[in-house]
Amino acid sequence: MVQKNRKPPSAAKIDAPAVPKRRGRPRAYVPDVALGKALDLFRRDGFAATSLDDLSAATGMNRPSLYGAFGDKRALYIKSYQRYRDEARAAMVDIFRAEAPLRERLARIYAIALDIYTEGDSPRGCFTVMTGASEAVADPDIRAMVLEGLTELDKAFSICFRLAKERGELPETADEAALAHLASATIHTIAIRARARVPRQELEAIVNGAIDVMCAAK
Numbered sequence: 001m002v003q004k005n006r007k008p009p010s011a012a013k014i015d016a017p018a019v020p021k022r023r024g025r026p027r028a029y030v031p032d033v034a035l036g037k038a039l040d041l042f043r044r045d046g047f048a049a050t051s052l053d054d055l056s057a058a059t060g061m062n063r064p065s066l067y068g069a070f071g072d073k074r075a076l077y078i079k080s081y082q083r084y085r086d087e088a089r090a091a092m093v094d095i096f097r098a099e100a101p102l103r104e105r106l107a108r109i110y111a112i113a114l115d116i117y118t119e120g121d122s123p124r125g126c127f128t129v130m131t132g133a134s135e136a137v138a139d140p141d142i143r144a145m146v147l148e149g150l151t152e153l154d155k156a157f158s159i160c161f162r163l164a165k166e167r168g169e170l171p172e173t174a175d176e177a178a179l180a181h182l183a184s185a186t187i188h189t190i191a192i193r194a195r196a197r198v199p200r201q202e203l204e205a206i207v208n209g210a211i212d213v214m215c216a217a218k
Helices: 011-015 031-045 052-059 063-070 073-097 102-118 127-135 140-166 176-195 200-215
Strands: none
Touching: 031 052, 031 063, 031 073, 031 127, 052 063, 052 073, 063 073, 073 102, 073 127, 073 140, 102 140, 102 176, 102 200, 127 140, 127 176, 140 176, 176 200
16 A cells, blocks of 8 residues: 655744743733832831731732732831832932032921822821831831931931031031931921821921021020
């Protein structure tokens, strides 16, 4: 029995590269956006009152996806807190370094702080003061972050007052460390009052009074 010659496979079948199969579903979220959503939620409600279901709803990610991208709830909270600190630092660093008179520099710093604390329909104040400080009681890692943030702010203000002394805006007897603590305390009080829905006009009055005291230091 004579077998018929089989036709050779077409060139297209020989030359076409194999297309790798995709495994699983494509990622339907942007990590940076999801982290921002988590930050907003933690900043508003704190750690304990924010559930994984809340985080899933806010980010659009299910629990396995959240764990895969950020770790457990504590890890996501810490990443959110670090994101907040990075953004706040970026918003203020140029003003702290700017060559400007002390009163003008302080006014601009507090104006940006108020922008951060009063933004949106539901003012949330400062992450450090309103939620980070509470979690710092029991969590050593968060406590270290809070203390680092407070110290960093004190040092930045201290440099402002030292430069003011060098320029003759403040007398040599002015205590720059004490003034820095007063400046930081003003940041903290407007954060708390902003969270309590104190109108911005009243917060600005507090700021202006504190600046008057700091600029008149002896």
